[in-house]
Amino acid sequence: MRPQMVDLRNGSTVTEFILVGFEQSSSSTRALLFALFLALYSLAMAMNGLIIFITWTDPRLNSPMYFFLGHLSFLDVCFITTTIPQMLIHLVVKNHTVSFASCLTQMYLVFGVGVAECILLAFMAYDRYVAICHPLSYAQIMSRQVCVKLVSTAWFFGLINGIFLEYMSFRNPFCRDNHIENFFCEAPIVIALSCGDPQFSLKMIFADAIVVLLSPMVLIVISYARILASILGRTSSSGRGKTFSTCASHLTVVIFFYTSAMFSYMNPRSTHGPDKDKPFSLLYTIITPMCNPIIYSLRNKEMKGAMVRALGRTSLAQAESI
Known part of the structure; x- marks a missing residue:
């Protein structure tokens, strides 16, 4: 039976949430935010879309690293x-309500895709470890079949874990309030609105975050510790520089994503508030997906070359069609 939200003041059933988001901002501020977030969203979609296209079509990028990068960009898209288009709409319309089903669906997608990205980032770190520390066995260890299995594993655990987190978030009826102090349905805030004691659900989400955030992080730390030891043992300074550049890109992405996600799901709710939650929510929902392709592209000559070739082919095709 689907949980219901009951308003104790009049006994009626509440069937929607109200996303407060930036509702209290002035009209000029909302217009400025709309233009800013629309530009960031467009940039993120364009950059990630370009990476997906070139990693899946350019034969020169036929390696596990770019296979994983293409799937990371797809996850970012x-x-x-799941969050930004709705926020853009709410910045220009007065009605900030979302149905129970829409909130439930949005939260599941955020959970599923977010967990899948955590796991994929760990697999990407392992890929770099094998490439740098075991170069002679790299092609055998990271075969195409293995890469497909790793990406499938990330998606599988993300979607399955999303079901568990969804249940913990909506296991109780809602009867306190239906105002969500954020621009999307974020689990800890929604749970705090439920009837009874929300502590059990919050503790379970905290425990789950330890598994899905810290476990991949342990694999990332171990992988890069061994990579660092291998790099420092080399005599070639040029080889060190190229390896450091590649690893620095991945570590920057990891730090952005994990820092914001850990703050949102592993901190006590008593330390949170709208002024603290929204900046971190914006960091991992729009800033990180936008920065990922920029970070990887600017620090990778092969990616920049592939982008130039792809844009060149597009320009040539347009010229021939005229």
Whole structure:
């Protein structure tokens, strides 16, 4: 039976949430935010879309690293699309309500895609470890079949874990309030609105965050500790510089994503508030997906070359069609 939200003041059933978001901002501020977030969203979609295209079509990028990068960009496209378009609409319309089903669906997608990205980032760190520390066995260890299995594993655990987190978030009826102090349905805030004691659900989400955030992080730390030891043992300074550049890109992405996600799901709710939650929510829902392709592209000569070739082919095709 679907949980219901009951308003104790009049006994009626509440069937929607109200996303407060930036509702209290002035009209000029909302217009400025709309223009800013629309530009960031467009940039993130364009950059991630370009990476997906070139990693899946350019034969020169036929390696596990770019295979994983293409799927990371696809996850970023899914992740950013679950929250930002709705926020843009709410910045220009007065009606900020979302149905129970819409809130439930949005939260599941955020959970599923977010967990899948955590796991994929760990697999990307392992890929760099094998490439740098075991170069002679790299092609055998990271075969195409293995890469497909790793990406499938990330998606599988993300979607399955999303079901568990969804249940913990909506296991109780809602009877306190239906105002969500954020621009999307974020689990800890929604749970705090439920009837009874929300502590059990919050503790379970905290425990789950330890598994899905800290476990991949342990694999990332171990991988890069061994990579660092291998790099420092080399005599070639040019080889060190190239390896450091590649690893620095991945570590920057990891730090952005994990820092914001850990603050949102592993901190006591007593330390949170709208002024603290929204900036971190914006960081991992729009800033990180936008920065990922920029970070990887600017620090990778092969990616920049592939982008130039792709844009060149597009320009040539347009010229021939005229």
